[in-house]
Amino acid sequence: MPELRELTYAEALREGLRQLMAEDERVFLIGEDIGVYGGAFGVTAGLLDQFGAERVIDTPISEAGIAGACIGAALTGMRPVGEIQFMDFVTLSMEQLVLQAAKVRFMFGGKASVPMVLRMPGGSGTGAAAQHSESLENWFVHVPGLKVVMPSTPYDAKGLIRAAVADNNPVIFVEHKLLYKTKGHVPEAPYSVPLSQTQIVREGTHLTVVATSIMVSRALQAAEQLADEGIQLEVIDPRTLKPLDDAPIIESVKKTGRALVVHEAVEMGGFGGEVVARIAASEAFDYLEAPIRRLAGLDIPIPYNRELEYHTVPQVESIVREARKLVKGEY
């Protein structure tokens, strides 16, 4: 068997962007320090050299302006890919994204479209503290007109960025700082991973674990550990949070009778509630053998101290613990 080509998540994104830009002149990048600096996490490194300053645009520190620039360009025939340096800073772009990008099409009676992608890294784990570690994806899930994508692997990162850029709607593309250096198989030829296609990452029979972003690999590690105990987790990665393809989740819970939703974002008011509510309202309800549980970020800002930071969000151990409890009925 030939060896599979591996790339990091950051490289996979870069390759995806490079291919898109080479194919389509309408695609351009805009954000803070994405040019000569290559982006705070290096995703756009080298693209300035290849495509020039007109297509890899460094901006002043003006996050509302960046969002607006994407919207205006998208409305007039371009396909912008914006970058918000840390997801936290998108708090400064909310008006443009939520009241403009998301609504323009509907408000104009379906007569305009805003084909833009806004990339942003979320998540904790780098000691960047409370203002550089947000996981705000559920805000966007709550906004009609937006799509929300959250790749968990290099393969999906490359395939989803392509699908996101091809989509004619504003897509919030949430990356994770800790994933950038993770490696995985990535084919060189361009490919799309369709939006709104939930993936069963691991099959199992005892408990359905719905996990997003960095939590997918942690859930898989937890599944490995629990397999030794004879507990088989089915791990599901929605990949696109909005619109959500919930059928595979419902089917899975019908099979396992148990569900645990795992994400890094704060539990209260988070995406986990949406998944739980979909399950609890569905025909899977009749198959439930245990309460549906969430395992997610504590209701505190992300602390600086490494040990506190670690304990603020789900880790492999805590997933193992929660999953075991659910399967064994020890709740």
Place this chain on the structure above:
Amino acid sequence: MPELRELTYAEALREGLRQLMAEDERVFLIGEDIGVYGGAFGVTAGLLDQFGAERVIDTPISEAGIAGACIGAALTGMRPVGEIQFMDFVTLSMEQLVLQAAKVRFMFGGKASVPMVLRMPGGSGTGAAAQHSESLENWFVHVPGLKVVMPSTPYDAKGLIRAAVADNNPVIFVEHKLLYKTKGHVPEAPYSVPLSQTQIVREGTHLTVVATSIMVSRALQAAEQLADEGIQLEVIDPRTLKPLDDAPIIESVKKTGRALVVHEAVEMGGFGGEVVARIAASEAFDYLEAPIRRLAGLDIPIPYNRELEYHTVPQVESIVREARKLVKGEY
């Protein structure tokens, strides 16, 4: 029996604010057009005359500035009550509210406090269309460090504004445009309705309906109608969404075996998911006789056309319909 004194929701808020300002020099109001104009919905009418321009501060159209002004004043000994003219515009204040107000205390090791209240009217029903009808409360529910209050009656409005101003944390105080003119009993003497105290508004045995803001009165009307059919709804108003007092909800579901969560905000990613998840994870799970359902806003921006607008969010009829289905097992 003496006749009960009635005020509108807007008057109740005004009376609450007036009493607070008269008692405590540290309390002041700041926002757009709150002075001579009296606020877009008239809540602050007359307060400029009584307290002067230094304590009823009209601002330029600068929503980030308004939030910042509240934070800085709160950090240095004042008790600001800010107004965001329509909840939609708080999209421009998110950085200050989420990355500053909510986190400052924690980031500083618990050594600062931000006793501020930010009032804002949400909701549709006035034909104001997509950019003036948002219901974004769940965004704030998702943010550690904030409290979120959402009164549904004049009585609660007056009592909760007092508790919110007395609280030493940043409180997002969500009003509803359609409630401003609704009337109810409001005692003249100052009183507090404690934060985080869920209220059972109507007792019933067949179905627990958790409703917020304008949906409380719609749920009560639905309950009246269904009572004629022999269906008894238990209607619960959390009043404070964060921190959420969920015990009465869980208890109620243990009694009724069924739950429906009703809010105006878009269903997907909304507060309903949180409530469902709390129920589905709790000991009430074992008592459930039916799937837990949500009835909430459609996943579309609020349309301008009156008829479309009406059908975008739950109404009495749709609550009746959903509740009946759940009780009768017709889902």
Place this chain on the structure above:
Amino acid sequence: MMQLSQDLIQRYHDVIESLGPEALKEMLQAMHLIRAFEERAEQLYMLGKVHGTMHLSIGQEATAIGAANAMQDGDYLLNHHRGHGHCMAWGSDPNRMMAEFMGRETGYCRGRGGSMHIADVDSNNLGANGIVAGGIPIAVGVGLSIKMRRTNQVCLVIFGDGAANEGAFHEALNMASIWALPIVFLCENNQYAMSMPVEKAFNIENISQRAAAYGLPGITVDGNDPLAVYSAVSEAAARARRGEGASLVEAKTYRYKGHSKSDKQAYRSREEVRDWQDNRDPILRFANLLVLAGVITEAEAATMRDQAIATIDEAVEFSENSPEPSVADILDGVYA
């Protein structure tokens, strides 16, 4: 009729010559049409035939007309909540505008947008905006796109005095400047942002002074004079088309009506309003000018208002005969 000095006419000589009589007449006619539209809109509102709110630009017609006429086919427009005049001046069909105002399926936005969101993407009118300053950052993207597509277009973005205190104004003007984008920022200073007078919201004389903070040219003109607005916007657009970048034009004008439906106007005196109406009305002044300059006769001037009203009568009829959107289609048009 008001008096107008020969002197003033002299000053306008060039621009009158360059526009020519037909265009001038059309401009006046269009100003009447805007006013007739909005007077009818107010009436319909009073009669309970529309729901929601509206922001009338009665008294500000000169800015809309002067600016739109300075732009070329293919240029882009972004405007704001007080935008009926801007849309109409851009050439929007009164029928479809009125239908939108009345929430009908035949409206520009199929009744989904209403007064604050009228857009006509086919004519590059990218829409009114319910959010103060909401369109300003979008203009940056339009400007970038024009540059990248190497067309010869210009983007006109119109906003109020109040909008100039939003952070978005700042970010956008700076970006437009450093990238030399083809944008005309037009600030329609009507003296108030809702109840906030410019004197209280700004500690400077003219909002156009802010241009210097970004290294942009800024100019303040009489916003009640369509030719002054036309000249300033033409120059700014020409500069943009030459690749020299953005400009900030401030047009000082005045709104006669309340901010929106429910404004008691306690923040200003009746005398102040009357003074503007009586002494600086843009329609009267412009009609006067055209008569004195021999472009139209007094008799012609006298019929224009009626003509406008007739057009609006038709628009109302069209709208009232138009269907409401169907609830069955409620989910339409959210996603492309």
Place this chain on the structure above:
Amino acid sequence: MMQLSQDLIQRYHDVIESLGPEALKEMLQAMHLIRAFEERAEQLYMLGKVHGTMHLSIGQEATAIGAANAMQDGDYLLNHHRGHGHCMAWGSDPNRMMAEFMGRETGYCRGRGGSMHIADVDSNNLGANGIVAGGIPIAVGVGLSIKMRRTNQVCLVIFGDGAANEGAFHEALNMASIWALPIVFLCENNQYAMSMPVEKAFNIENISQRAAAYGLPGITVDGNDPLAVYSAVSEAAARARRGEGASLVEAKTYRYKGHSKSDKQAYRSREEVRDWQDNRDPILRFANLLVLAGVITEAEAATMRDQAIATIDEAVEFSENSPEPSVADILDGVYA
């Protein structure tokens, strides 16, 4: 040692006189302390003893020291991500700063905040800020509160050149101006916002020119000269204390190190950095000045660095002997 003309000394005569030798010596000593702190911070980072990131202000010590010394007891400070120097100049305890940097329970923020969030509320240091321009609107509230409480305080808010392009800057300066708030806005222009040079981010010569857009006074000074910064901030603070409102001071300086831990600095040349280090170093220059002015001897100057390093050694020892926060307390301090 660099040469410094008698001429320049003459220019400083007044300010040197007014500060007096003790204060001047302390200022120089404090500059050494800031540098020693940050050099050690970098080392600790390299050794893997700290987690997260940090933003070093090495090369910018004069701005911090000049500004802090111009303020009075009871005044407020808000600063930014590159804030070690500002905090230290404000009088923060190096032990507790270092403990915070190292994430210990004895740190100013009990290890919850880290490098970007050091605050000392007891001394009215309302904190560094991880968000560019995040502290600027907060200053408006502090200013309002001072006015309402009728104290004689002033709020100093420090931010970078990059922050001046955020919308928050715009909204806040305008509010401060129209309400005549007692605020000194100090823009520490170190030539870059991460990789973005000011020449590309601004189309104006000096950021202080922006003050005029709000009707505020604006001045640009040499940010590598603590006395120039001291003078400008003193004047601005005095104006604020007299009730005349806010000012914008721009201090031009330069950062020697990368933006944060992982900066390859491809956006500037080594020569450029070396030029600033060799010819405009704020510590060398100030030491030189004080020697030439007879305030300290060369021998004294020579020991100051060692003294600073000794203090920092102690701070590291203090921190390393301090406990980590306990996971049992993880939920503490979110709500009051």
